[in-house]
Amino acid sequence: MSNGLPQALVVVPTLDPVADHGRAYAERLRQAGTPARLTEHPGATYAFLSMPGVVPQAKAARVEIADFLRGRLAG
Numbered sequence: 001m002s003n004g005l006p007q008a009l010v011v012v013p014t015l016d017p018v019a020d021h022g023r024a025y026a027e028r029l030r031q032a033g034t035p036a037r038l039t040e041h042p043g044a045t046y047a048f049l050s051m052p053g054v055v056p057q058a059k060a061a062r063v064e065i066a067d068f069l070r071g072r073l074a075g
Contacts, residue, residue: 003033009068010036011061013044039064 008029012022022038029036041048044057049065052058 005029005032005034006072007035007037009065010038011049011065012038012040013046013048013057014040014042015045017046037068 008026010022010026010029012019012026016022019040023040026036026038039061041057041061044055044061048055048058049061050058052062
């Protein structure tokens, strides 16, 4: 079932106090018919994406996000 919304990527740092909200959001998107990919980054904390030179997981997550967007915007 599709609701017409574009696929979503939900990136969750596992040491974020609201990580469960990200997981729940991805699940609710799926339940509503929106394709959603959830990726978790073990050991990463809140706002880790803004610290690629400090938090090792940030670089991989940024590459993943860029690839996801590139794949959806190219067509």
